[in-house]
Amino acid sequence: MRAGLIGGGFMGAVHTRAARAAGAEVVAVATSSPEGARRAADRLGIATAAESVEALLAMDLDVVHVCSSNGAHLEHALAVLAAGIPVICEKPLATSAADAARLADAAREAGLVATVPFVYRFHPMAREARDRVRAGGRVFTIQGAYLQDWLLEPEDDDWRTDPTAGGPSRAFADIGSHLADLTEFVTGDRIVRLQALTRTVHPERNGHPVGSEDAAALVVETASGAIGTLLVSQVAAGHDNGLVLEVGTAGGSVRFEQEDPNHLWLGARGESSVLGRGAAQTGTEAQRLSLVPPGHPMGYPDAFAAFVGDSYAAIRGSAPDGLPTFDDGLRAARLTDAVLRSAETGGWVDTADAAEA
Incomplete structure (x- = not known):
C-alpha cells in the first residue's frame, strides 16, 4: 500500500x-x-x-x-x-x-x-465481549463511561474547543462517539431514543469563549428495550482514558475496560471471574486479533494497526468482520446531533428523527 x-x-x-x-x-x-x-x-x-x-x-x-x-x-x-x-x-x-x-x-x-477509526472495536477482548453479550440472550442494562481529565483546568486549551475547527460538539463527538459505537457494536442493538444533559464547565479558556460541551450524561433506550446510562467527560480528574462498557444480559454481565484491554470481567449470579486475552475459550475473532501469546500485553497501537490492516484488506477485496465504514461515522454524527438537540430542548429525542434532521 x-x-x-x-x-x-x-x-x-x-x-x-x-x-x-x-x-x-x-x-x-x-x-x-x-x-x-x-x-x-x-x-x-x-x-x-x-x-x-x-x-x-x-x-x-x-x-x-x-x-x-x-x-x-x-x-x-x-x-x-x-x-x-x-x-x-x-x-x-x-x-x-x-x-x-x-x-x-x-x-x-x-x-x-x-x-472511520472506531478502533476500540479491534481490541481482542472487545470482540470477545461482543460474542459473549450476543450469546447471553436478552440485554437488560447498559452502563458505560468515557472519562478524561486533559481539559480539567480553565487554562487547558486545544483547537477542539473552537467550534469552527472542532464543531458544535466536543466531548461527545470526540470520545462519546467511541462509547456509543462500542455500545451498539458489542450489543448489536441500536439506541432508539435518548435524553441528554451537557455541561460546559469552563465557558472561557485562555480568554476565548468555548462553544462546546466538556461533559455529557445520557439515558438511553435500545431497540430491544434495554435501558442504560452513558457518561462522557473531558474534565474528570484522575482519568486518562477511562473507556468502560458493562452490559447485563439474561446470561450474565460482561465488562470491558480500555485501560485493561487484555482482560474481560464476567459476572454470574453470586460470582464473577476474569478472562484473559488468548485463553483457549475465547472466540475466533478474539483469537484472530491476538498477535502475541497470553501474558504479552496488547494495547491501543495494536488495535489501531488492526483497524488499518482490515481497512487495507477491504481495499484489496476482502470483507473483514466489524470494519467501521462511513455509514458508522454517519451513525455517530446522528447520535451527536440527537445529544445536542436533547440537551437544548430538555426532552427525549428519537434517534430515527435525528437521522432525518
Missing part, C-alpha cells in the same frame, strides 16, 4: 505508525501549508511534503488517511473520493449529520472503501 496523509498532528502520527505496522509505505503528507507539511514530513519520517492537498491527490496512491481538523473532514474526504482513492477519515466523520450523510453517499456512489 502507498499511503498519503492529510494532517500532521497527533492523529497523523498515530495513523502513520499504524499504516506502517499494517505494511504500508507512507509516501507523502499534506497539511494546511507547505511549511507545515515539511515539518510533519521531517517529524514523521515521510519522504515527500506535498505543497497542497491537490498535489498529494495527484500522486500515485492506494489510500489516503484524513487526519485534519474536524471542520475540514468534509472537504478533504470528498476530495479524496473525487480523486478515486479509498479513504480512512478520522472521527468525527463530519461536524453535522447532514455533512456526514454527504460523505457516506459519496463513498457509496464512488464504490470505494471508506472507513
Whole structure:
C-alpha cells in the first residue's frame, strides 16, 4: 500500500505508525501549508511534503488517511473520493449529520472503501465481549463511561474547543462517539431514543469563549428495550482514558475496560471471574486479533494497526468482520446531533428523527 496523509498532528502520527505496522509505505503528507507539511514530513519520517492537498491527490496512491481538523473532514474526504482513492477519515466523520450523510453517499456512489477509526472495536477482548453479550440472550442494562481529565483546568486549551475547527460538539463527538459505537457494536442493538444533559464547565479558556460541551450524561433506550446510562467527560480528574462498557444480559454481565484491554470481567449470579486475552475459550475473532501469546500485553497501537490492516484488506477485496465504514461515522454524527438537540430542548429525542434532521 502507498499511503498519503492529510494532517500532521497527533492523529497523523498515530495513523502513520499504524499504516506502517499494517505494511504500508507512507509516501507523502499534506497539511494546511507547505511549511507545515515539511515539518510533519521531517517529524514523521515521510519522504515527500506535498505543497497542497491537490498535489498529494495527484500522486500515485492506494489510500489516503484524513487526519485534519474536524471542520475540514468534509472537504478533504470528498476530495479524496473525487480523486478515486479509498479513504480512512478520522472521527468525527463530519461536524453535522447532514455533512456526514454527504460523505457516506459519496463513498457509496464512488464504490470505494471508506472507513472511520472506531478502533476500540479491534481490541481482542472487545470482540470477545461482543460474542459473549450476543450469546447471553436478552440485554437488560447498559452502563458505560468515557472519562478524561486533559481539559480539567480553565487554562487547558486545544483547537477542539473552537467550534469552527472542532464543531458544535466536543466531548461527545470526540470520545462519546467511541462509547456509543462500542455500545451498539458489542450489543448489536441500536439506541432508539435518548435524553441528554451537557455541561460546559469552563465557558472561557485562555480568554476565548468555548462553544462546546466538556461533559455529557445520557439515558438511553435500545431497540430491544434495554435501558442504560452513558457518561462522557473531558474534565474528570484522575482519568486518562477511562473507556468502560458493562452490559447485563439474561446470561450474565460482561465488562470491558480500555485501560485493561487484555482482560474481560464476567459476572454470574453470586460470582464473577476474569478472562484473559488468548485463553483457549475465547472466540475466533478474539483469537484472530491476538498477535502475541497470553501474558504479552496488547494495547491501543495494536488495535489501531488492526483497524488499518482490515481497512487495507477491504481495499484489496476482502470483507473483514466489524470494519467501521462511513455509514458508522454517519451513525455517530446522528447520535451527536440527537445529544445536542436533547440537551437544548430538555426532552427525549428519537434517534430515527435525528437521522432525518
